[in-house]
Amino acid sequence: MITFCNANKQQTEQNSSEQIQAQLRHAVRELEAIQHALDESVIVAVTDRQGKITYVNEAFCQISQYSREELIGQTHRIVNSGYHPRSFFKKMWQTIASGKVWKGVIRNRAKDGSYYWVNSTIVPVLDEQGKPYQYVSIRTDITPLKQEEEKVKYLAYHDELTGLANRRYVMENIKQVLDDARKNGQRLAVMFMDIARFKDINDTIGHHAGDEILKEVARRLRRALPAARLLARMGGDEFLAIVAEQQCAGIETCLSALKTVFSDPVCLNERQYVLNLNTGISWFPDHGQCADSLLQTADLAMYQAKQQHQLHVVYDPAMSAHAKFQSALEQDLPQALAVGQLSVVMQPQYHLKTKRMLGVEALVRWHHPRYGQLGLGQFLPVAAELGLMGEIDLWVLRHSSLLFKQHQLADDQQLNLAINLSPATLKLANLPELMLKVLGEAQFEPKRLQVEITEEALVREMDQARNNIDRLKEMGISIALDDFGTGYSSLSQLHQLAPDCVKLDRALISGMEHCRQKQTIVEAVIALCRKLGIQTLAEGVENERQIQTLIDFGCLWGQSFYLSPPRSI
Template sequence: MPSLPEELKDLESKLQHTLRKLESIQKALDESTIVVITDQTGKITYVNEAFCRISQYSREELIGNTHRIVNSGYHSREFFKHMWKTIGTGKIWRGEIKNKAKDGSYYWVQSTIVPFLDERGKPYQYVSIRTDITRLKQYEEQIKYMANHDDLTGLPNRRFLREQFSKLLKETKEEERLLAVYFIDLARFKNINDSLGHSVGDEVLKQMAARFRTVLDQKLFLTRVGGDEFVAVAPRVNYQSILAYVRTIQQMLARPLEIEGREFILSANIGISVFPFDGEDLDTLLSHADMALYHAKEEGKFYQFYHRTINQRLIRETILESHLHRAIERDEFILYYQPQYDLFTGELIRLEALIRWYNSELGWIRPDQFIPLAEKIGLMPKLDEWVLSTACRHRKMWKQRGGVEADLSINLSASHFQIPGMAKRLLSIIESNGDDPCRWEFEVTEHIMMQDSAVVYENISQLKEAGVKLAIDDFGVGYSSLGYIKKLKVDRLKIDRSFIKNLPQSADDQAIVAAVITMARQLAIDIIAEGIENETQIQLLKEMGCKGGQGYFWSPPISETEIELLLHGAE
């Protein structure tokens, strides 16, 4: 049996070993875990080194204090009330807490608070074991930010708008005021992307977003919802402030952007819907603002408030679109023709083919209703080819029946010229019908001058080489450029009827028509005046040197049967 001193030595050895293990555990805790002990009132009685490091306070500053010293103000009173209620009943509490360090920076900890109970089952102290999750929370915040913001402009996205809208609406209702939704679309932004590249387009969007943030104060919730479209929500407003924001945006757009040494002046269209008149939820207000935006674009307005007639118009357009897709296969289109005459000889010089649409359910649909719609939904190339093919058949029929063979002209969509191979396709239609391209004239609007691309010029060159003539329709009301007229090798200009109808009463219109005719003669380009209605207009146009004309003075657009009679009478 060992002696007592030997037992003491053995006990001391075991104790030293245990202390070393405890020191190792404490060292490990100090490196990886934050440990804090408080009494039952929350006063700090112990902190380890890890807590001092993360909080940047010394032990002397922490011991005897409470956790209010690191309170960040992030959590609500109810949050801490629930925590104390849990540990006060002897239960363990777990949760994430955002604290504030001595230098003002914030950090997050995953905390487990364990109550120590006395013999009566009441807590006499609490041990908090915490781990630093600041980086994890930063990653979470970054992921959340990326999910809720546009990565190009840094603006909130549609998803974040949905999250915040109920709060904005609540604030508006509490103050019994209005809430406005602005749907903003940058006009002709696609042209910048297509002509100068996406890098320039992206820079334009970033600069525009920065300007929006600057000029639209913190009261507005601004988002980018895609492409060149932005949505701003203005809570707690009246009509005066709604319009004030519109003027602010207009003034902002007047200042040019400078990108890569180029200056850009952008325009925009804005659709506006207002709570509670135009809807009481975000989806309805956005939809109505979008409708108003569409109307603003169609009417060439800077901004447009939503009203119910816009909705009715769009409903009709939707109905038209559904019928338009099937109109060709159902043989609903009809070709009418309007004659063009030599003002000096009275001779018939050409027939302009004009498409008309009759639907058994909707009746006659005006060209100014269905042609812009067909353009928008990409059906114009198909309609153009139908017109050309049908007119070819009609001319072949008139010729077989012994009528005078007149030249024909058709209207083509300017966007059709952007399609590679368009010229070959149209020429093949003419040739397959045994027709001569030299007897054809294709009319386009001045919009073609805005499509300065290699594809456009390739198509025009192929048509011109085959003998097809090119006319600019409605000349003077759009983008007129002598340089482009020369570059496109235009054969004929058609003076728009809006300049003819007030002749000779309008001195301004008379001066414009005279200038166009003089310019055309100097460029060796033919001129035709549209919309002639009386002999006085004919005499004045002849004096100015205009050679051709068309209008109701001779004939409105007439059917193929009436044209056949006209051609027989012209023999």
């Protein structure tokens, strides 16, 4: 009986041992499966309480590019990228040292210097006293996701075409730039730039080539202003640079560098284009303490540079008053025609020998309710910006031709009416038809009309302008080349355009009697025109001595305040 019991007991113990071993084998297989799954899907590392690595899986070795032998015994400083501040890791250690799980995203650096991002969970393993004695780090590689996020972020804050910072980046970072300058006692130059006549170039060669010019401008700006605190494309052809005066050794150094890098032309489609920047400069803290005021003042200075055809202009407080004036004109001009605020005055054109009136030039005036009577020169930039010059020019033609007939000026068969056409009007594809309709309604003969154009109009819209000029000539309308000698003038235009009249600009006539060089130029132009069968008219004649000199040179027409100011009829 005793033998049977012992045998039964031994059998029970054997069965129990086999069950335990089976359970252990099963547990081991499960752990091996879990480890295999972890090795295949996540990055695992185990450290002791001091942070020294005691175990890493193959995934850790692959992503870090270190072998197990290189990692074991090291701390995670071996893969520290320097991206996170010390406070980041200090907070992490405080969390896990207290026995709590920490979760976060870390950027690490691999052995070859490349960076990778991991989503990390660090789990403390606690001893009997509830204190951590080791830490298990489980990480997943999220580098592709972070790279995509970085790409989206980059595109959100950078101009896709040029790679420069964009307006959004500037507006979100300029405050920090100003705060740093204020703290360090720095003086900053805020430079607002645009490409002179870029629209004309863009319209001529196409937007694709225009994009290539914008990219080239960005490259040259990087070369010229490597120390810029901010360098951005603000939109269109406008660029911004903010440079500390100490870094650029004075604004003159920056301007000289810009002049140098833009001295070489850009070659596109076997043509060369000389690029010039109109640059407006405002100073921090002299011209503003905040971003809005500095950008506004730099923009005003740039606009002034553009209007004056200068490479750069430094902001002056008087520009703000002018800007308010311009803003008021922008608001009021669209309604000026509708409410009858525009009128026409006529300035006589005389035969210099006989003082007989040969014609009149129609000039538009705006009777502004606040600023009084304004000449076209005062509101021309606003009208051009608003796209109203075509409407205004045709209004002047209609109104002046009606006045001409109403006051019986047309009874004198020798008397002609002259009107100005702006560059914007001259490029209208249906301009001849529009003018013919207006003249027909006024019953005004086209042969009594002279159209005055500037060479600027021909430069901007060459093909369309020449086509319209040819068609106007076919209608019997004569052509006068206005402001000859103001900078755009080219003698080749006299041949290509073949105008009926050349109007010598007042800049050539003023002070002519005291300047032999001016006299020589005026005499040569008059002689050339005479040989080409082109009449000449001198603007801005100031005295009898000038009149006699002009007559001697062969110029017989004149127009000026001295001869007669513009007057209502």
